[in-house]
Amino acid sequence: MSFIVTENCINCKYTDCADVCPVDAFYEGPNFLVIHPDECIDCALCPSQCPVGAIMEERDVPPEQRVFIRLNAELAETWPNISEKKSAPPDAEEWEGVSGKLQLLER
Ligand code: SF4
Ligand code: F3S
8 A cells, every 4th residue: 555646746845755855766857756566655644634625535536536556556666766855836726726738748
């Protein structure tokens, strides 16, 4: 079991989550972060740090977002590690809670 970054992170990418992870399990793409499922130790520190509630336990991911379970595992293999908070995109607030962002995911 692992924690999963889901759709609401796309284009928000606040990175507070990466700052608290004790095992540096986060990986960074252009407009999204993912968690490496083999590195996450299920400490449960990160979900409460995300301003947009994008992180959840794998068993809690709703059916329409199950695709993110595979995407976290896949993209964590190719994207660079991130272990500290950095500035969010300037338009991050405009993307909070917007639905249908999967199509905007950049690789
Ligand atoms: Fe890191 Fe803990 Fe979040 Fe897993 S649950 S990604 S170990 S902070
Ligand atoms: Fe994304 Fe939330 Fe982390 S927006 S980068 S999951 S703090």
